[in-house]
Amino acid sequence: MSTTSSSAAALRIECRTHVLRNGMRVVAHTDPGAPIVTVHLMFRAGSRDEAPGRTGLAHLLEHLMFEGSQHAPKGHFDDVLERVGGTNNGSTWLDRTNYYVTLPSTAVELPLWLERDRMAFQLPMLTEEVLELQRGVVMNERKQAYENRPYGLADERLHEMLFPPGHPYSWPTIGYMGDLERMTLDDARGFYSTYYTPGNAVLVFAGDVEPEQAFALAERYFGDLPGGPALPPAPAPQLPPPPRQPRATMDDDVSFPRIYHAYAVPAYGTDDWVALDTLAYLLADGDSSRLQRALVRDGRLAQDVDSYLWPTALCGLFGIVATARSEIDPEMIEEVIRRVLDDVARDGVAEDERTGAINRVRRDHVGQLATVEERADSIAFAATVLGDAEELNRILATYATVTVDDLRRVAAEYLTADRAATLVVLPKADEDEGDDQDDDERDEEEVRDAA
CATH class of the missing domain: 3.30.830.10 (Metalloenzyme, LuxS/M16 peptidase-like)
Structure with a gap:
């Protein structure tokens, strides 16, 4: 790498970070250009954190998180956000799962209350009935987006070739059909209790919000929650051996x-x-x-x-x-x-x-x-x-x-x-x-x- 910089100014996203006592990292990026704010909650919990035989668990749990929490039953999350002009979504990938809301900055506390309820009061809503419903949704998603789609299984097969068996990137984020069929309620509850904790989360405020305001709000809504179990450090990056099947x-x-x-x-x-x-x-x-x-x-x-x-x-x-x-x-x-x-x-x-x-x-x-x-x-x-x-x-x-x-x-x-x-x-x-x-x-x- 050269130490000579380009004549064009480098892009830079200004932000400040504060860590709560329970380990939650809070990051604030202020942009007053429009009266909106995005509240983005990301967990270090992706398909790489699954075990062989339980692939697709992280993505299935993401679906379950939209089935309502103890004080915000199913439909309430979307309804209250839509009333103030907000939108929300979530996604799962190899290294993380995220949930995000964009709404007028005057309503910034609303998603914090909702996310607190999902983080602290979701377990009572993780029932066999809800699991079976979302299991079917995910299995149908796999059929439509992968198995019945032209070239849909190519990436899955490519990863199986590129990475050795058991490597966390060797299986698809959506999971294998057999693993989805075998998933149990204890699997979902265990993954939630292990990874959906303040100590394993990053909370980002981006938009029309000042850092001190963001940090105070994070403390108000999440500061009293326990940090969760200590997780082992993330594995050090390492190249896998050459493919056995090139x-x-x-x-x-x-x-x-x-x-x-x-x-x-x-x-x-x-x-x-x-x-x-x-x-x-x-x-x-x-x-x-x-x-x-x-x-x-x-x-x-x-x-x-x-x-x-x-x-x-x-x-x-x-x-x-x-x-x-x-x-x-x-x-x-x-x-x-x-x-x-x-x-x-x-x-x-x-x-x-x-x-x-x-x-x-x-x-x-x-x-x-x-x-x-x-x-x-x-x-x-x-x-x-x-x-x-x-x-x-x-x-x-x-x-x-x-x-x-x-x-x-x-x-x-x-x-x-x-x-x-x-x-x-x-x-x-x-x-x-x-x-x-x-x-x-x-x-x-x-x-x-x-x-």
């Missing part, structure tokens, strides 16, 4: 083959993660990017190509996805992707490519941080995953220090052929055109892939 194919109800190419890379927040994020933009963002030219614009092999880097805590996940054109052999696309990555690792990139990639990163950062709701989410995530909300500003500033040497080095170190997992999703063969021999050959290939 390449596989799967059939699906799709019209065109799609290639998924992934690597486990350094964790979110590290300098190398920032360099890899910049490289992802250089490779596939914009018509002039390397993979767009090689596969779409000039090569005419793929209909589309994209690259991404997940901001995950135990390690990052760098991916490339390309959809083949009709009659194009997917292996041709795999070869081009490998060649482009090897070219970067061997010969590096030009300075104008680096500058363009950083400018596009900054463009997206500006868009992603445009609203107080989005800023609250980014602040909460940095505080939850990295332990300090100020880490967000360090990461934003680090992009300007990425050099062409950094980009070449991270490509050579992390995006190597032996660390790649490649999944090819193929259209199901037309039954009228297939025969028993074709089926036998396909079965034999799948057995070899799984070995």
Whole structure:
């Protein structure tokens, strides 16, 4: 990384942090530009905190949390917020679960009362009846969004290839169907009691609220609650071993083959993660990017190509996805992707490519941080995953220090052929055109892939 800063001013999200006696971290980001505020509550409790055989528990519990608490029965949460012009939602991911409300700043105490009730008085509402209802909802969601959706199971299969069995990122956040069927009320109650505590939470105020006001409100509504059981420290980020199964194919109800190419890379927040994020933009963002030219614009092999880097805590996940054109052999696309990555690792990139990639990163950062709701989410995530909300500003500033040497080095170190997992999703063969021999050959290939 270079110590020379970019001529453009770094993005910066000003905030202050206060820790309550029970361990809850409270972060305030003041923006008086509009009379609204986002109250964002994030728990360090995601699918990575589940155990094999109980996958999907974190996401299922998120659903249960919207079924009403002891003093705010089902429907009351939404009703009272809508009356004051507020909106709310929640989500679950690998490293966290979050709940957030955006509403006029004059009503800022309302979501605090509601979230206090969910944190302190949810257990009486976690009943067998509620569990069965939401179990069915989640199982139906899995069918619609994954099992019955074109390419819907590709990411799940890719993670199983990339990470060894038992790794917290090897299973899907929504969980496996069999695990969802076996989930018990004790599982849900135990997860809630362990993770939904002030000591495991980050509370963010973003918008038209002063820090001292935010800290006083947090103390009023949450300061008397017990901190909860002591949790072991988060595992240190570590790269998993190279995939045991580097390449596989799967059939699906799709019209065109799609290639998924992934690597486990350094964790979110590290300098190398920032360099890899910049490289992802250089490779596939914009018509002039390397993979767009090689596969779409000039090569005419793929209909589309994209690259991404997940901001995950135990390690990052760098991916490339390309959809083949009709009659194009997917292996041709795999070869081009490998060649482009090897070219970067061997010969590096030009300075104008680096500058363009950083400018596009900054463009997206500006868009992603445009609203107080989005800023609250980014602040909460940095505080939850990295332990300090100020880490967000360090990461934003680090992009300007990425050099062409950094980009070449991270490509050579992390995006190597032996660390790649490649999944090819193929259209199901037309039954009228297939025969028993074709089926036998396909079965034999799948057995070899799984070995």
